[in-house]
Every structure is written in structure tokens, then in C-alpha cells.
Amino acid sequence: MNTKTLDITSVRKDFPILDRKVNGKPLVYFDNAATAQTPKQVIDVIVDYYSLYNANIHRGVHALSQEATDLYEASRQTLQRHFNIKEASEVIFTSGTTHAINIVASGFSTILSSGDEIIVSALEHHSNIVPWQMLCEKTGAILKVLPMNDHGELIIDAFDDILSDKTQLVFVNHVSNALGTINPIKEIISKAHGFGAAVLIDGAQACPHIKPDVQALDVDFYVASGHKMCGPTGVGMLYGKREWLEKLPPYQGGGEMIAEVTFEKTTYADLPHKFEAGTPNICGGIAFGAAVDYMNSIGFDCIAAYEQELLDYASVKMKAIEGLKIYGDSTQKASVISFNIEGIHPYDLGSILDKLGIAVRTGQHCAQPIMDYFKIPGTVRASFAFYNTFEEIDALISGIEKAKFMLL
Secondary structure, X not given: OOOOOOOHHHHHHOOHHHHOEEOOEEOEEOEOOOOOOOOHHHHHHHXXXXXXXXXXXXXXXXXXXXXXXXXXXXXXXXXXXHOOOOOHHHEEEEOOHHHHHHHHHHHHHHOOOOOOEEEEEOOOOHHHOHHHHHHHXXXXXXXXXXXXXXXXXXXXXXXXXXXXXXXXXXXXXXXXXXXXXXXXXXXXXXXXXXXXXXXXXEOOOOOOOOOOOHHHHOOOEEXXXXXXXXXXXXXXXXXXXXXXXXXXXXXXXXXXXXXXXXOOXXXXXXXXXXXXXXXXXXXXXXXXXXXXXXXXXXXXHHHHHHHHHHHHHHHHHHHOOOOEEEEOOOOOEOOEEEEEEOOOOHHHHHHHHHHOOEEOEEEOOOOHHHHXXXXXXXXXXXXXXOOOOHHHHHHHHHHHHHHHHHHO
């Protein structure tokens, strides 16, 4: 499918929630960067699981357990194909991106020594900052920051200045959740590998828009969340190269992640189970695969092209509003617009838009360092998905103008 054949009316029919009203107005959902909506094709998979297959997976001899196991492992293979991962055992199911990052951060506590250096970008979500700060406190490693510029872009020349033989790990988001900037991760990975450093890419915001090829990127770790990709909350993925996953210790102890247990010694299971202690979110894992299948049925090239049209249309309309400032104007950008109106607090603007049925996100977007850089308390963030329309953007523009009239 391509943009010429994308039937937006048909696509929107897949999402039951888009038919509802909020405060008596048709819902306009522009908070997709926080959580994407879920199509009925994925909802049906969730209902089917609890109606037909609900059982604990692995090791069960009865039919329900085996059927549920087959569905869960088939979903792992779906993720393997989607991200072009070499082995299915390199796909670790997690509760989300934050969980996945913490697995790696915790594991590196056995690798880093005092004086080692790790690098974070200035564009990160708190979940890709705080675990590494905790790691530094535990190990004595030093956290360095790859800076950003006024366009909301990373200053790659500065990366060369802070990379050194002491650099052990670099972690950067693929797309900024606060600004929408698409980072040059292939270049970052290549430069980091030149110094022997491992690289973790936070793909939570990229995966709804971009289809990453982890082998082509040569990335060491890549993390993602199901709910950003039209799937359920509470499930995500950690990809890691086998050699790294074998080097890291287990994150949690318990059932499923063991091979042999005695009071004298316990041995651990092979990948991927080594990192999947306890009963997993079975339904979530299955539905994650169904969501990826759904998005591929639309087509990521088609999604990217259509969302670019939405972004371009909204950008032109919003720049014409007097007093409106957009933060992050990189030429490489996903369909996210972070903005403020001079003289209006973002919370007040977001509240009025909500009264008009328009859902946007207000605040710091778990990216306080970015807000501190721009010296602002927060922004209003409108984030678009392939099921949004130009008419909805018109409603947003009208809502902003009404809010200005009421508040200024």
C-alpha cells in the first residue's frame, strides 16, 4: 500500500475509540507519542486469547498451554522478522522500554569500573537518563552528555570530542519524544564502535514511524514498547546481540530463567529465557506481534509518507498563528510538534483543547533537560499518527485560536 491508495476512512474504522465523543465533541486524538490507539484487529486477538487460550506458557503438557506457548513464540518470531534480528533468541520480551533499558543498565554494573565513561544525549527521555545515573553511582563511572542545538538536533561534532578509549557505552534515542527529532543513529553507532563502545538505541518513539533494521544498523541493543505501535500497554522488547546478552547477568531471579536449582548452586537458562523471569505478560506478547502485523499491513513507507504530509500541513498552519513558537525544527523529524503560545501556560492551553475534544500532551514530556535548555516550564505536544486527518488538524488550529481569545 502507498499514500495514493491509503484509504483513511477505512483505516479509521479499524479504531473503535475514534468514534467516541469527549466533552460532547468528536475525539481528536493527538497524544500518539504517549500511547497509540489500538485497532480492532489487535483487540480481537486480546479477546481471543482470554476466550480460547488462557494458560501459563512453557513446560505445560496440556493443549491450552501448548497453544498459548506457540502463539507467544510466534509473536517473538514476528518481532524478529520485523526488526531483522538474526536470531529469535535475541528478542527479549519486557514490560516496556523502561524495563528493557534497566536490564542493560543493571547488567553493565558488572562490566564498568570507576573512571569508565558512558555517554547520554541531551535529547533523552528520563528513562534513558536515570538508570544510567544510578549505574554511575554504583560503579564510579562518569556520565558525559552529547549536547544539542537550538534546532533540537544533536551536535555530532561534539560527539567526536567526548568519545575516547574510556567510553564503554553510548545511549541515544532514535527519535526524541519531546521534539520529534530523528537522530543520526547509524553515524553515532559507527563512531562509538570505532572506540570499542557498545550502543543502546531507545526506539520507543521511532518504531511507530520507522522500521529499524538492527543488523544494518549494527546496533548492540535496541528497545521498543508495544503500546507505541498500536499494541497493548505493559509489553515491550529488548533486542541485544547474542554476545552481549550472554555477557550480561540475569536482571531478575525466579521461575523460567533457570536451568538447574539446588541450594548449593543455580544455573541459568539459555537466551531468551535468562532475562524473562516469572510468568510473562502472555496476552500482551501475543498482541504485540498482532500490532506489528497490523502496522505492516498498512505499510511503513505508506505510514511515513502520510504522516509527513500531516506534519507539513500542521507546521505551516501553526507557524501562521501569531505568538506560537515551535520547539525543534530539524529537517529530519517525525510527526510531532512541540509548541507554546506566548503568554499562555501549556497546561491552560491543553485544558481548553480538552474541552473541545482535542487530546494533546502538556508538560515536560519526561524530558526536563530539554525544557531547561529552552528555559521553559514545558510545552504543548501534538503528535500525529497514520489514522489522523487534515480535518482534525484544522480542528486543532481552530482550538488554539479559541484558547488564545479566551486566555489573552
